[in-house]
Amino acid sequence: MRWLIAGANGMLGHDLVVRVQEDGHDVVAVDRPEIDITDPASVAQVVRDVDVVVNVAAFTAVDKAEEEEAAAFTVNATGPQILARQCAQIGARLVHISTDYVFGGESDSPYEEEGLLEPKGAYGRTKAAGEWAVRVNTSDYLIIRTAWLYGLHGNSFPATMARLAESHPTIDVVTDEVGQPTWTVDLADLIVRLVDAKAPSGTYHGTSSGQTNWNGFAKAVIASIGKDPEMIKETTAAAFKRPAPRPHYSVLSHGALERIGVAPIGDWNERWNTASPVVLPR
Numbered sequence: 001m002r003w004l005i006a007g008a009n010g011m012l013g014h015d016l017v018v019r020v021q022e023d024g025h026d027v028v029a030v031d032r033p034e035i036d037i038t039d040p041a042s043v044a045q046v047v048r049d050v051d052v053v054v055n056v057a058a059f060t061a062v063d064k065a066e067e068e069e070a071a072a073f074t075v076n077a078t079g080p081q082i083l084a085r086q087c088a089q090i091g092a093r094l095v096h097i098s099t100d101y102v103f104g105g106e107s108d109s110p111y112e113e114e115g116l117l118e119p120k121g122a123y124g125r126t127k128a129a130g131e132w133a134v135r136v137n138t139s140d141y142l143i144i145r146t147a148w149l150y151g152l153h154g155n156s157f158p159a160t161m162a163r164l165a166e167s168h169p170t171i172d173v174v175t176d177e178v179g180q181p182t183w184t185v186d187l188a189d190l191i192v193r194l195v196d197a198k199a200p201s202g203t204y205h206g207t208s209s210g211q212t213n214w215n216g217f218a219k220a221v222i223a224s225i226g227k228d229p230e231m232i233k234e235t236t237a238a239a240f241k242r243p244a245p246r247p248h249y250s251v252l253s254h255g256a257l258e259r260i261g262v263a264p265i266g267d268w269n270e271r272w273n274t275a276s277p278v279v280l281p282r
C-alpha cells in the first residue's frame with residue numbers, strides 16, 4: 001500500500017514515517033513547504049495515487065491558539081476538510097489525529113469515544129471542528145484521539161523535566177491534571193495496526209492504558225535518569241497561570257478498540273520504561 005503522511009516533520013510524524021516503512025509500505029512524507037493542508041490546490045497536487053492519508057499536521061500551540069483562533073481553525077478544521085474531500089475523491093482512507101482537548105476535562109471517569117464534545121479552549125474548539133469536518137466529508141476515515149504525547153523529536157515533557165533536573169534542586173509539578181502519557185512510537189504502531197486490521201470507519205482513542213498525573217509522570221522520568229524522584233514537589237494548576245485552560249481529567253477509554261479486537265497501547269508506566277532510553281538517550 002502507498003501511504004501519504006502530512007505533517008511528517010512533527011513529533012508524531014517522524015516516528016510514524018519509520019513505523020509505516022517498517023511495515024513494508026511506500027511512504028510519501030510531506031510537511032510544509034511541500035504541502036499546505038489549508039490550500040485546496042496544494043492538497044490536490046500532492047495527495048494523489050495513495051491508498052492511505054494520515055493527517056498529523058496541526059496548529060498545536062495550545063496557548064497561542066487563544067490569541068490566534070482563526071489561524072488555528074484554518075489548520076485544524078479547514079485543513080482536515082480539504083484533506084477529507086480529496087481522500088473521498090481519490091478513494092483513499094483518511095486517518096486523522098485528534099485530541100483529548102475536545103472534551104470538557106472535568107469528568108471523573110474515562111471519556112468514551114462517543115462522549116459529548118465540549119472543548120474549553122480555542123485549540124480544543126478547532127480540533128473538534130476538524131473531527132466533524134472529517135466525518136461529513138468522507139465515509140472512509142479513522143479519527144484517532146490521543147493525549148499527553150511524548151517522543152524523541154519535539155519539545156516533550158520528559159525532555160523538559162530532564163533538563164530542569166540538571167539545574168534545579170527541586171521541581172514543582174501539578175497533581176491535579178490526570179491523563180495517560182503516550183509514546184509517539186506506540187501511537188504510530190497503533191495507527192498501522194488499525195489500518196492493517198481494516199478497522200471500521202469511526203472514532204478511536206490512541207492513548208496508553210492506566211492513568212497518572214503530571215507529578216507522577218515527572219517522578220517516573222526523574223527515576224529513569226537516575227535521580228531522586230523526591231526532587232519532584234507537589235503543586236496545583238492554579239499556581240501556573242496560562243492563557244489556555246488545561247483539562248483536569250484527560251483519561252480516554254479504549255472500548256472502541258476492544259470491540260474490534262485491536263489491542264490498546266499498554267500501561268503508561270511500563271511503556272515509559274521501554275521508551276525512556278530512546279526518548280532520553282544518554
Ligand SMILES: NC(=O)c1ccc[n+]([C@@H]2O[C@H](COP(=O)([O-])OP(=O)(O)OC[C@H]3O[C@@H](n4cnc5c(N)ncnc54)[C@H](OP(=O)(O)O)[C@@H]3O)[C@@H](O)[C@H]2O)c1
Pocket residue numbers: 006007008009010011012013031032035036037038055056057058059060075079097098099100127146147148149150154
Ligand atoms: N503533542 C501532544 O501532546 C498532542 C496531544 C494530543 C493530540 N495531539 C495531536 O497529534 C497530532 C500530532 O501532534 P505533534 O505533537 O506531532 O505535532 P507537531 O510536532 O506540532 O507537528 C505538526 C506538524 O504539522 C505541520 N503543519 C502545521 N501547519 C501545516 C499546514 N498548514 N500544512 C502542512 N503542515 C503543517 C507543522 O509544521 P510547522 O512546524 O511548520 O508549523 C509540524 O511539522 C496533531 O494532530 C495534534 O493535534 C498532540
